[in-house]
Amino acid sequence: MALSDCKLIELPKIEDRRGNLTFVEGQNHIPFDIKRVYYLYDVPGGADRGEHAHKDLHQFVICMSGSFDLLLDDGFQKKRFHLNRSYYGVYICPMIWRYLDNFSSGSVCRVMASAPYDEADYIRDRQDFLQAVGAQ
Ligand code: TYD
Numbered sequence: 001m002a003l004s005d006c007k008l009i010e011l012p013k014i015e016d017r018r019g020n021l022t023f024v025e026g027q028n029h030i031p032f033d034i035k036r037v038y039y040l041y042d043v044p045g046g047a048d049r050g051e052h053a054h055k056d057l058h059q060f061v062i063c064m065s066g067s068f069d070l071l072l073d074d075g076f077q078k079k080r081f082h083l084n085r086s087y088y089g090v091y092i093c094p095m096i097w098r099y100l101d102n103f104s105s106g107s108v109c110r111v112m113a114s115a116p117y118d119e120a121d122y123i124r125d126r127q128d129f130l131q132a133v134g135a136q
Contacts, residue, residue, distance in 0.1 A: 001093035001094055001095065002074060002093070003072060003073070003074040003076075003077055003079060003096060005091070005093045006072050006079065006090065006091055006092050006093055006096055007090070007091055008081060008088055008089070008090055009029060009030065009060070009088065009089055009090070009091055010087065010088055011023070011024055011029055011062075011087045011088065011089065012029070012087075013087040020087070022086060022087045024060070024062075024089070024112065026112075030058075030060045030089075030091055030112065031058065031091065032058040032060075032114040033114060034060075034112045034113070034114070035113060035114055035115050035116055036112070036113040036115065036116050036117065037110065037111070037112050037113070038110075038111050038113070038117075039064070039108055039109060039110045039111065040100075040108070040109040040111075041107075041108045041109075043068075043103040043107060043109075045103070045105060047101075047103060048099065048100065048101045049099075049100040049101075049103075049109075050070075050098040050099045050100045051097075051098075051099055051124075051126075052097070052098070052122050052123060052124045052129075053094075053095055053096055053097045053098070053122075053123040053129050053132075054094055054095070054096075054121050054122060054123070055094060055095065055121050055122075055123065056094050056114075056115070056121055057094060057113055057114055057115055057121050058091070058092070058093060058094065058113070058114040059091075059092045059111055059112065059113050059114070060089050060090070060091050060092070060111070060112040060113075061083070061089055061090045061092065061109060061110070061111050062083070062086060062088070062089040062109070062110045062111075062112075063083035063084055063085065063086065063088075063107065063108070063109060063110075064086050064108040064109070064110045065086070065106060065107055065108040066084070066103065066104035066105065066106050066107025066108065067082065067083060067084035067102070067103075067104045067107060068083060068100055068101065068102055068103040068104065068107050068109060069081065069082050069083070069100065069101050069102040070083060070090055070098065070099075070100055071098065071099040071100070071101070072090075072092060072096050072097070072098055072099075073096070073097045074095070074096055074097070074133060074135075075097070075129065075130050075133035075134070075135030075136075076133075076135055082102075083109075095132070095133060097126070097129055
């Protein structure tokens with residue numbers, strides 16, 4: 001798995017004059033089963049989130065409201081996504097460093113993950129990450 005596997009995925013959008021509807025199915029729209037959902041909200045202006053990698057976790061990040069930037073890197077190359085629509089999301093494969101910033105006020109970031117929370121799956125030290133991917 002590599003940075004090239006991390007991509008913007010367009011989700012189904014059922015347009016209706018009563019309001020639009022979007023859905024996500026594990027192993028259909030995204031390449032893993034969803035075992036956990038969490039969200040970031042009430043993010044104060046100027047705050048950054050993320051700054052870690054996961055050893056085995058697959059994730060899918062959707063901007064449910066407002067906007068923010070998602071920066072991904074594999075230790076060699078970077079990709080930046082500006083997310084501001086709830087019918088798009090970014091798939092993040094394991095062993096990718098992620099960083100979230102530029103949160104607009106009132107923004108909500110929803111993340112779907114392939115496993116329950118496990119601190120042992122995190123790589124929180126940048127040097128450890130660069131060593132693990134052979135970039136240092
Ligand atoms: P963390 O993943 O480090 O947040 P971010 O990368 O967005 O800055 O998580 C922040 C804290 O929340 C950390 O103490 C772990 C805890 N946490 C859980 O208990 N369960 C979860 O599902 C998540 C994502 C975090």
